[in-house]
Amino acid sequence: MTSTGTDTALHADAARPSRREQILRAAAQLFAERGSRSVGVDDVGAAVGVTGPAIYRHFASKDAMLAEMLLRISERLLAGGTERVAAAGADPLAQLRALIAFQVDFALDNPALITVHDRDLPTLSDADAHEVRRLQRRYVEVWVGVLTALHPTAGVEACRARAHAVFGLVNSTPHLDSRLPRARTAGLLAAMAEAAATSSSQA
Amino acid sequence: MTSTGTDTALHADAARPSRREQILRAAAQLFAERGSRSVGVDDVGAAVGVTGPAIYRHFASKDAMLAEMLLRISERLLAGGTERVAAAGADPLAQLRALIAFQVDFALDNPALITVHDRDLPTLSDADAHEVRRLQRRYVEVWVGVLTALHPTAGVEACRARAHAVFGLVNSTPHLDSRLPRARTAGLLAAMAEAAATSSSQA
DNA sequence: CGCAGATGTTAACGACGGTTCACGGCGGGG
DNA sequence: CCCCGCCGTGAACCGTCGTTAACATCTGCG
Numbered sequence: 531m532t533s534t535g536t537d538t539a540l541h542a543d544a545a546r547p548s549r550r551e552q553i554l555r556a557a558a559q560l561f562a563e564r565g566s567r568s569v570g571v572d573d574v575g576a577a578v579g580v581t582g583p584a585i586y587r588h589f590a591s592k593d594a595m596l597a598e599m600l601l602r603i604s605e606r607l608l609a610g611g612t613e614r615v616a617a618a619g620a621d622p623l624a625q626l627r628a629l630i631a632f633q634v635d636f637a638l639d640n641p642a643l644i645t646v647h648d649r650d651l652p653t654l655s656d657a658d659a660h661e662v663r664r665l666q667r668r669y670v671e672v673w674v675g676v677l678t679a680l681h682p683t684a685g686v687e688a689c690r691a692r693a694h695a696v697f698g699l700v701n702s703t704p705h706l707d708s709r710l711p712r713a714r715t716a717g718l719l720a721a722m723a724e725a726a727a728t729s730s731s732q733a
Numbered sequence: 734m735t736s737t738g739t740d741t742a743l744h745a746d747a748a749r750p751s752r753r754e755q756i757l758r759a760a761a762q763l764f765a766e767r768g769s770r771s772v773g774v775d776d777v778g779a780a781v782g783v784t785g786p787a788i789y790r791h792f793a794s795k796d797a798m799l800a801e802m803l804l805r806i807s808e809r810l811l812a813g814g815t816e817r818v819a820a821a822g823a824d825p826l827a828q829l830r831a832l833i834a835f836q837v838d839f840a841l842d843n844p845a846l847i848t849v850h851d852r853d854l855p856t857l858s859d860a861d862a863h864e865v866r867r868l869q870r871r872y873v874e875v876w877v878g879v880l881t882a883l884h885p886t887a888g889v890e891a892c893r894a895r896a897h898a899v900f901g902l903v904n905s906t907p908h909l910d911s912r913l914p915r916a917r918t919a920g921l922l923a924a925m926a927e928a929a930a931t932s933s934s935q936a
Numbered sequence: 937c938g939c940a941g942a943t944g945t946t947a948a949c950g951a952c953g954g955t956t957c958a959c960g961g962c963g964g965g966g
Numbered sequence: 967c968c969c970c971g972c973c974g975t976g977a978a979c980c981g982t983c984g985t986t987a988a989c990a991t992c993t994g995c996g
Contacts, residue, residue, distance in 0.1 A: 549973085564855045567770035570953060583955075584974050592954065648908075649852050652767045687913045688921060694908045695925050702901030705851075710890045718891060718934070722898050725932035726925040752943085773983060786985075787944050795984065 550588045552578045554602075557595055562642035562704070566596055566650045596650060597658040603647050604665035607636065611672045622679035623728075629673060630723045633700045634716050641704040648701075670694070677727065684731050696723050753791045755781045760798055765845035765907070769799055769853045799853060800861040806850050807868035810839065814875045825882035826931075832876060833926045836903045837919050844907040851904075873897070880930065887934050899926050 556577035560569045571592055572582035589595045610632050618628035637644050651659060673693040674686060681689060700723055706715065759780035763772045774795055775785035792798045813835050821831035840847050854862060876896040877889060884892060903926055909918065 565768065565770060565852070567768060568856055571955085572953080580973090581975060582953090583957095583976085586955075587973055649768070653771055685913070687910075688917070691909050691913065691918060691921055692925065694905045695902045695922060698905030698908070699898045699902040699929060702897045705897045705901070706894050707890075710888070710894065714891070715894060718894055719898060721932050721934075722895065722929040726902060726929040729924045729928035731921070731924075774985085775983085783943090784945060785983090786946085789985075790943055 549578070553585060553588055554595070554599055558599055558642045558646055561596070561599075561650060562645040566592075566646070566653055593653075593655060593658075596646075597654055597662075599643075600647060600651065600654065600662045601658070601665070603640075603643050604662050604669070607633075608665050608669045608672070610636065611669050615672060615676065622676055625676045626680060626727055627720075627724065629676060630696070630700070630720050630727070633697070634719045634723070637700050637703040637719075638712060638716060644701045645704045680728060681731060688731070692727060696727050699723055699726060752781070756788060756791055757798070757802060761802055761845045761849055764799070764802075764853060765848040769795075769849070769856055796856075796858060796861075799849075800857055800865075802846075803850060803854065803857065803865045804861070804868070806843075806846050807865050807872070810836075811868050811872045811875070813839065814872050818875060818879065825879055828879045829883060829930055830923075830927065832879060833899070833903070833923050833930070836900070837922045837926070840903050840906040840922075841915060841919060847904045848907045883931060884934055891934070895930060899930050902926055902929060 553574060557569070557574045560573055560577060570582065571585050574595075575582045575584055585592075585595070589598070611629055614628040614632045615625045618625040651662060654662065670690065670693050673696070674689045677689040677692050678684070678686060681692075684692075700719055703715075703719075708715070756777060760772070760777045763776055763780060773785065774788050777798075778785040778787055788795075788798070792801075814832055817831040817835045818828045821828040854865060857865065873893065873896050876899070877892045880892040880895050881887070881889060884895075887895075903922055906918075906922075911918070
């Protein structure tokens with residue numbers, strides 16, 4: 531919520547909130563709708579009112595744009611998740627609820643980022659893809675830690691699968707026609723996620 | 734399970750199981766790994782041991798390949814779902830379990846198809862995309878019908894959201910490192926999906 | 937035997953799109 | 967005032983890739 535919350539990245543220009551951020555936002559929207567490979571540089575430019583090549587005043591390449599986008603998402607998730615768990619005290623169920631609330635909020639606020647996050651990862655360079663996966667893995671492990679506490683008899687692998695399944699559930703937000711009020715959707719997703727995460731280990 | 738189960742489609746050549754199917758299978762795998770736009774015709778050809786242009790002896794275009802792939806998936810899901818519900822009798826909970834078992838089996842057997850199914854829909858032609866969405870919608874409505882019976886007080890919109898969330902949960906299979914035995918994963922996903930689908934309506 | 941059709945191959949075409957280049961306006965500090 | 971870094975433009979370059987064309991090969995059948 532603080533003004534420093536926005537500049538997650540390794541880029542020192544906190545004093546350029548405007549054009550660069552504008553481009554990233556517009557690109558995220560377009561990438562989510564049609565896939566990064568189907569969106570031209572000209573399209574992104576047009577979405578912010580400039581021509582295609584103008585993009586290169588702000589980003590080294592189209593790939594660099596995507597890379598920064600995905601890295602930011604992964605960093606925000608990891609940081610937010612870690613923070614929420616720490617703030618939730620020692621009760622595993624409270625920690626789980628905090629994680630779920632966080633992920634639900636993020637997914638409802640940024641459906642486009644959710645979509646791009648797991649659709650366009652393969653198009654990244656090997657180095658960038660590796661870094662994004664590293665961050666994702668660490669975020670997953672935060673969940674696995676909490677889930678392991680809740681399911682002491684279950685193996686780590688089962689908890690990891692559970693975590694991915696809950697992600698899939700919550701990250702279904704891009705598929706929802708948002709005709710019902712946000713609060714209702716949030717409540718529904720949170721309830722379903724908690725039920726899924728705490729369901730008994732055997733069918 | 735029967736031999737007729739494979740030819741879901743409107744194509745009369747049931748007598749050509751080999752090369753054409755081979756290409757579709759290989760393409761699905763490649764598309765899932767790297768996205769259809771990032772996969773060249775030459776790549777698909779190489780995957781089945783021929784050169785790129787040879788593809789055009791079997792498909793009118795690369796887009797037609799993708800279209801047929803997505804249409805088949807949607808048709809299989811709709812047909813299978815409808816059939817399972819009909820076979821499950823009148824009990825809504827039994828119907829739900831049948832649907833979940835079906836979706837879990839499909840998602841575990843065809844993770845690549847699951848990935849392509851919701852990632853490459855935007856790259857289809859408008860006409861094909863429309864048809865695929867129409868089939869998807871009908872499949873969703875099968876679920877919505879069952880869920881509405883289970884949650885009589887909840888609105889249709891809420892049930893639709895619930896359906897999408899369950900899809901997201903079950904369709905997380907592409908993200909699972911399959912280190913644990915398939916039966917365990919299937920049981921886990923089914924249990925989570927049922928818990929999520931039947932969770933109380935309010936948080 | 938030799939035509940026909942199905943299946944492949946290599947070479948070439950043509951379009952699309954990311955990137956670069958050369959240039960122009962705009963604003964602030966010496 | 968004038969110079970310079972920032973930001974933008976239009977034109978051109980060039981690699982990639984879907985697609986087509988022209989030319990073999992093999993099989994089966996009359």
